[in-house]
Amino acid sequence: MPRRNTLVSIAILIIFILCLLVILPINQGLLGQKDFILGLDLQGGLHLVYKADLSGVEPGDEAEVMDGVIAVISNRINPLGVTEPNIEKQGEDRIVVELPGLDITDAQKERLGRTALLEFRELVIDENGEEQWIPATGTIDGQEKVLNSSYFKENTYVTTDPFAGVLLIFEFDEEGARLSEEITGRLIGQSLGIFEGDEPLLGEDGQPIAPIIQSVISDKGQIEGLSLNEASELSKQLNAGRLPVPLEVIYEQTVSPILGADFVDLSVKAGLIGIALVMLFMIAFYRLPGLIASLALVFYGSLVLALFKMIPVTLTLAGIGGFILSIGMAVDANVLIFERMKEEFNAGRTPRAAIEAGFNRAWTAIRDSNITTFIVCGILYWVGSSIVAGAPVMGFALTLFIGVAVSMFTAIVVTRTLLRLFVGSRLAQKKAYFSTESGEGNV
Secondary structure: OHHHHHHHHHHHHHHHHHHHHHHOOOOOOOOOOOOOEEOHHHHOEEEEEEEEOOOOOOOOOHHHHHHHHHHHHHHHHHHHOOOOOEEEEEOOOEEEEEEEOOOOOHHHHHHHOOOOOEEEEEEEEOOOOOEEEEEOEEEEOOEEEEOEHHHEOOOOEEEEOOOOOEEEEEEEOHHHHHHHHHHHHHOOOOEEEEEEOOEEOEOOOOOEOOOEOOOOOOOEEEEEOOOHHHHHHHHHHHHOOOOOOOEEEEEEEEEOHHHHHHHHHHHHHHHHHHHHHHHHHHHHHHHHHHHHHHHHHHHHHHHHHHHHHHOOOEEOHHHHHHHHHHHHHHOHHHHHHHHHHHHHHHOOOOHHHHHHHHHHHHHHHHHHHHHHHHHHHHHHHHHHHOOOOOHHHHHHHHHHHHHHHHHHHHHHHHHHHHHHHHOOOHHHHEHHHOOOOOOOOEO
16 A cells, blocks of 8 residues: 555656646746637637528538538638637537637628628619619520639639739639630620629729620639729638528627736636635644645646646636636535544544545545536536527536546545555644644544
């Protein structure tokens, strides 16, 4: 037993040192880990929830379509320069997009959810004598098809002409080239409008872009009249792919980073105060076991923070609240064990026997209480994943789950190992060091 306890003690020390190397310095970590990932409520940013219109999707294909939506949105976000964006599916038809530390324009928000499908339209005179834009169609293999950007290769780019005019260059695939050749061949000398959804693309002058077709266009073409910024944004969006289904923003939250910084400072102070008070209580009430539990609490905090960095866990204000709550629960198991130990001391057992009996008899209560907490965490996480603004609920559940799991390990393994180290020393021979109720007699 002593040799085994020594090996466990060395393992605990090694884990503690590795945890410190992961955590410190905070913004990097000597082992190369990145800084803690803060949620939108702490560092500011944008939280969007999109709802996908799956009414036109074949039954059974919904999951595959939603995976495609996530891939397209991810490609569109990358050019915005977002670090650590969070994009995930929520329920069957919702996409949660979190852009931490980013301030984007309303146009960029809206463009993230666009289908990015450019449609070419021709101008006709309707039965009332009014001009009307209708989709430009052609016939391929006996089927009438609309000319749009679904036939574009993903290699559009922006350049300028000799007169500093902005040009958006695109290239059709084989079928698109055949369709374009047929349509432009019959519309020479006429306008060809370019629409995104039901809205025409507008030039710098605010007028719809509708160039006059000068010659037949087959494999390559260009769009003129856009500003450099609009052309660049549109080129990125087209190259990122098009959404397979329409999206609608149903929830949006913007958080100021200044407000988030205040929350971080307050949360750190609350955590430090909470740990200090718990340590003082444990030492004052349980003497030597309380001191050992306080050392175990330091190990607990280091291990949890290291896990937060390595997993990594996105820390929201609610998540930090779950972590602080778990600090109090971290000594809950120790309280049960120490109370059992006091009973064994009062029954006349030796320190070693009292320690072993205290841990063995308290284990079932510790196990059952933690299992119920795990179940509640699972329910909270599931509920948070199914509601629109459920990120704080999920963050609280996740950090509480990790904290309680580590606290159980700390109480059963770390505290027990440290107590076994002290049990052979002279300190262990004085009953007063184990309880405030014991007096000064020896054991």
